[in-house]
Amino acid sequence: MSRLLVAIAFSALLLPQAGSAQSSLFELVYKEAKRANPDYLSEQLIEFVGVEMQTWRGSGIWLSSDDIKYAIEKNQSALCKDKTTIAGTPIQFVMGGNISGESCIGLQGDILSLIASEQEAEQLGADLLTIANGSELALSNEPHRPLEMGKMAMLLKRTWVGSGGAVIPWDGTADSEVQTLDSALAALTPADLDKAILRFHHGYFRDQREADPAFSVVAGVGDALRAIANKLRITGDPTMVGEFATPKLKVTPNVALWARKDDLGILWVYPMHFARGTIERAGEYPVMVENGETLAYPFSYKGSTPPTDPEIRSPLCSRSLGRFGYLCRPQPPFDEDCTRPGSDGITLVKCSEKTTETESSPKACADLENLYSDTGGPLEDPDNPAHVSPDLELADLEGICAPDTKVLYQDSVASNTCYIDHCLIQSMRRHTLIPNRNTVLLNEATSPFLACIRRDPQLGRYTEIAHPTPFAFPPYIGHLLTIDYEREYCVKNGNAPHPLAGYCAYRSSRRSNSPDIMQFFTAAAMNIEAQEVAEDQDTVLSAAANIGERAALEQSATVQRKVFGSLASFVQQVADLLLELKNAPLTKTPCPWTGPFKTSSSAAP
Amino acid sequence: MTAASPSSGLLSALRDTWRRHRLLIVVMVILSVVAALTQVNLRGSLLGGTGTGGTSSSEGSLRTCSDAWTVFEGKENATEIMNLFRSEVTKAVEERVQYFEKPSNWKCMDKEPSMPKLRALAAKLPGWHYPQGGPGAGGSPLAFPLRPVLFESSASVLGEFLREYECKIVALDARATYAVLTGNDIDAPCLPGACPPVNSADLAVRVGAYRERLKQERSRARLALERTLHLLRSFDANYQAARDIVCLQRASLDLRSELNLLADTTSCMPKIWDALTSIHDRK
Numbered sequence: 001m002s003r004l005l006v007a008i009a010f011s012a013l014l015l016p017q018a019g020s021a022q023s024s025l026f027e028l029v030y031k032e033a034k035r036a037n038p039d040y041l042s043e044q045l046i047e048f049v050g051v052e053m054q055t056w057r058g059s060g061i062w063l064s065s066d067d068i069k070y071a072i073e074k075n076q077s078a079l080c081k082d083k084t085t086i087a088g089t090p091i092q093f094v095m096g097g098n099i100s101g102e103s104c105i106g107l108q109g110d111i112l113s114l115i116a117s118e119q120e121a122e123q124l125g126a127d128l129l130t131i132a133n134g135s136e137l138a139l140s141n142e143p144h145r146p147l148e149m150g151k152m153a154m155l156l157k158r159t160w161v162g163s164g165g166a167v168i169p170w171d172g173t174a175d176s177e178v179q180t181l182d183s184a185l186a187a188l189t190p191a192d193l194d195k196a197i198l199r200f201h202h203g204y205f206r207d208q209r210e211a212d213p214a215f216s217v218v219a220g221v222g223d224a225l226r227a228i229a230n231k232l233r234i235t236g237d238p239t240m241v242g243e244f245a246t247p248k249l250k251v252t253p254n255v256a257l258w259a260r261k262d263d264l265g266i267l268w269v270y271p272m273h274f275a276r277g278t279i280e281r282a283g284e285y286p287v288m289v290e291n292g293e294t295l296a297y298p299f300s301y302k303g304s305t306p307p308t309d310p311e312i313r314s315p316l317c318s319r320s321l322g323r324f325g326y327l328c329r330p331q332p333p334f335d336e337d338c339t340r341p342g343s344d345g346i347t348l349v350k351c352s353e354k355t356t357e358t359e360s361s362p363k364a365c366a367d368l369e370n371l372y373s374d375t376g377g378p379l380e381d382p383d384n385p386a387h388v389s390p391d392l393e394l395a396d397l398e399g400i401c402a403p404d405t406k407v408l409y410q411d412s413v414a415s416n417t418c419y420i421d422h423c424l425i426q427s428m429r430r431h432t433l434i435p436n437r438n439t440v441l442l443n444e445a446t447s448p449f450l451a452c453i454r455r456d457p458q459l460g461r462y463t464e465i466a467h468p469t470p471f472a473f474p475p476y477i478g479h480l481l482t483i484d485y486e487r488e489y490c491v492k493n494g495n496a497p498h499p500l501a502g503y504c505a506y507r508s509s510r511r512s513n514s515p516d517i518m519q520f521f522t523a524a525a526m527n528i529e530a531q532e533v534a535e536d537q538d539t540v541l542s543a544a545a546n547i548g549e550r551a552a553l554e555q556s557a558t559v560q561r562k563v564f565g566s567l568a569s570f571v572q573q574v575a576d577l578l579l580e581l582k583n584a585p586l587t588k589t590p591c592p593w594t595g596p597f598k599t600s601s602s603a604a605p
Numbered sequence: 606m607t608a609a610s611p612s613s614g615l616l617s618a619l620r621d622t623w624r625r626h627r628l629l630i631v632v633m634v635i636l637s638v639v640a641a642l643t644q645v646n647l648r649g650s651l652l653g654g655t656g657t658g659g660t661s662s663s664e665g666s667l668r669t670c671s672d673a674w675t676v677f678e679g680k681e682n683a684t685e686i687m688n689l690f691r692s693e694v695t696k697a698v699e700e701r702v703q704y705f706e707k708p709s710n711w712k713c714m715d716k717e718p719s720m721p722k723l724r725a726l727a728a729k730l731p732g733w734h735y736p737q738g739g740p741g742a743g744g745s746p747l748a749f750p751l752r753p754v755l756f757e758s759s760a761s762v763l764g765e766f767l768r769e770y771e772c773k774i775v776a777l778d779a780r781a782t783y784a785v786l787t788g789n790d791i792d793a794p795c796l797p798g799a800c801p802p803v804n805s806a807d808l809a810v811r812v813g814a815y816r817e818r819l820k821q822e823r824s825r826a827r828l829a830l831e832r833t834l835h836l837l838r839s840f841d842a843n844y845q846a847a848r849d850i851v852c853l854q855r856a857s858l859d860l861r862s863e864l865n866l867l868a869d870t871t872s873c874m875p876k877i878w879d880a881l882t883s884i885h886d887r888k
Contacts, residue, residue: 025836026698030691030829037821126832134838138847146705147840152850159857270836401872413857416864423871 023253025270032272036123039072043191048279049114060086071111080104126273133271141319144248144256144269150321162410168244174231178247178257181228184220185252194275196221202315203263204229205236229264238262238311240384243320262318370415371395374406667746668732670772674746676729677773682789687822690770694763696722698833701759705840713852717756724754727762730769760834767830774823781812790815
């Protein structure tokens with residue numbers, strides 16, 4: 001048996017860390033907080049004020065961006081100099097000797113009031129975003145943030161069940177393309193950077209697919225993303241799964257690159273403010289879009305209906321771990337016992353009480369389908385990480401534990417346990433626990449194998465520990481338990497415990513050959529005895545099951561307690577397995593190949 | 606009717622006040638007597654501080670709204686003070702961010718990670734010490750024992766540092782004219798007497814601009830720190846669970862390795878249990 005060690009999970013811990021030129025978090029926030037200063041003017045705000053003042057006092061006023069700055073600086077002489085209405089009529093202000101006309105302080109006040117209102121709205125938005133960040137950043141399942149709960153949970157799941165997403169190590173093939181992207185982003189103005197991230201946050205290929213006209217073209221960023229996609233062989237296929245451990249951007253602070261096998265994009269490491277598009281009058285908001293999607297995670301930004309391809313998921317449900325979320329699962333088929341769910345949104349349905357129990361036997365091991373024949377090929381599809389190679393064939397379940405069988409499976413807790421379970425099942429199914437047929441009995445029993453004459457050539461070969469292990473296996477007590485079992489069996493059969501315990505099995509020929517018993521009574525006694533023996537066997541089998549359970553607990557629990565308490569379920573499975581001994585047929589005759597026992601030497605092979 | 610004299614009018618008014626507000630006056634007198642006897646700074650006690658330069662003796666706190674014994678003590682240049690504040694906060698915040706960023710360094714057996722930079726900052730805060738025993742050399746509050754600095758103390762320590770910073774900014778604002786005369790408003794500090802002359806027009810403009818800058822900085826620093834703490838909140842909130850997951854992951858990796866060995870051993874089960882194949886090698 002060979003086993004594939006999946007090292008992918010560890011690669012997430014090996015993300016490139018060095019060489020990053022990211023600003024510190026507090027410096028980023030401090031820089032951002034400048035937007036709350038009353039004298040901070042963004043391009044959009046200047047444009048908005050200019051447009052809005054075109055309706056000032058009915059006839060409007062032409063204002064340049066410098067005029068708005070003069071208002072901030074309270075420089076009235078510059079602000080109110082040579083102003084005209086929209087129609088081009090000069091506006092007279094009460095200043096510099098003029099005693100009639102418009103009030104320059106009034107104009108300045110109107111501009112400042114407009115700016116203050118708009119800034120307040122922006123800061124409320126930033127506060128809202130900050131509060132949301134405080135709840136969600138660690139859980140957002142996006143890379144490059146400290147403490148990624150999603151990745152941690154994904155790695156844990158992978159260790160246990162061998163699935164649940166994959167992290168693809170960064171091999172550096174697209175380093176120069178990432179550098180180009182970094183340079184392109186660093187060259188953008190803050191406003192353009194906002195636009196670029198708004199556009200490509202949820203994916204370059206998603207953007208291409210949706211072609212939202214509301215998004216601006218930002219030079220260089222899309223091309224740089226496409227170049228990275230080509231290098232990483234990302235084609236936009238929504239069925240592909242796997243997340244690249246992308247490097248940090250070295251020049252552009254607070255921006256990160258994410259790349260999955262289905263798409264790639266850019267994101268704010270710490271979102272600080274909402275991207276502002278063109279600011280318009282409050283009366284224009286909110287714009288109701290027919291068939292629009294939810295606000296929080298828009299499927300598309302132009303309000304179009306979702307794509308018909310079911311594989312194309314919403315941005316949240318495309319994420320590595322988010323895709324497994326409750327809301328991202330397909331709706332289960334309608335159950336007759338449940339009330340009918342609503343057509344849309346989250347609906348609670350009421351179902352009639354019905355208890356479903358998981359099969360408790362080892363058959364419940366779902367990973368049986370994940371044991372493959374080892375033909376030398378890789379377990380994972382090199383073209384589609386996190387997917388099993390399509391060339392693999394399922395292992396022959398009847399022969400999984402046969403000595404010459406080579407099995408390949410994911411190196412996970414569940415798969416290993418499954419393999420162990422299955423080996424135990426096969427072992428017990430084919431080999432009834434018969435006294436004296438265990439090699440380990442050689443210290444006490446000598447027949448029919450006569451180890452004193454011929455030493456078991458295999459002894460010790462399979463029970464030794466092949467490699468040094470971090471913990472000591474407990475002493476093996478299987479042979480002692482089997483001896484207990486034999487003694488019990490002999491006593492129940494009316495025989496004294498004997499080293500040759502194999503002869504404790506009931507044989508009707510012994511009784512029938514007895515000369516001092518009448519044939520009639522013999523027949524009747526045989527009949528009765530057969531029933532008694534059957535009962536005895538039941539009792540013995542119960543005892544065997546108990547012994548087996550004890551063996552399982554003592555053997556396995558001692559091992560498992562050292563490493564993990566919750567492995568009781570595995571131990572329980574082993575115990576269940578041994579309890580199944582009850583159903584195993586108990587051989588009533590000596591080994592057929594040995595023939596009638598005569599002398600000890602005659603039994604030697 | 607005769608006109609009442611001023612003194613008799615006052616007495617009359619007092620008598621009238623006494624009649625109307627007898628209870629209120631009694632309460633105020635009692636409060637005044639208590640304050641005088643115990644020397645409690647009522648305003649300071651109510652507001653959590655004791656006014657500039659004062660030290661509360663009643664609440665066992667060394668918090669004051671002065672720069673005495675703080676990292677800002679004796680500094681007059683606003684830019685230098687602002688940089689110092691940002692630098693100190695950055696050190697403590699980055700320490701925390703970097704700790705969160707590297708789960709591979711988390712210790713599963715230690716109860717609490719040590720935060721040396723946070724502790725160093727707390728040690729510089731008079732308010733993070735508490736008066737017990739005699740004061741140290743020179744009466745420095747920093748010689749008193751340090752309050753515990755836990756992993757969870759981050760926001761509180763930074764909040765206390767911000768308070769000291771705000772107090773310093775208020776003090777700078779009160780000395781705005783002096784700052785202009787000594788060139789500290791334009792980052793050209795000079796010693797009094799050796800400074801370039803400042804005319805009255807300049808003084809009027811520069812003092813106003815300087816005070817506006819201080820006002821904006823005070824608001825911006827608080828906003829930035831509060832938002833930083835908010836940004837860290839989700840990491841703080843999920844840290845314990847994350848650490849459990851990481852530690853469980855490590856244990857799971859061990860378990861997986863053990864099961865791996867066990868699987869190897871189990872693959873030999875048929876031979877161990879079945880003498881038919883192991884002893885007789887029957888075909």
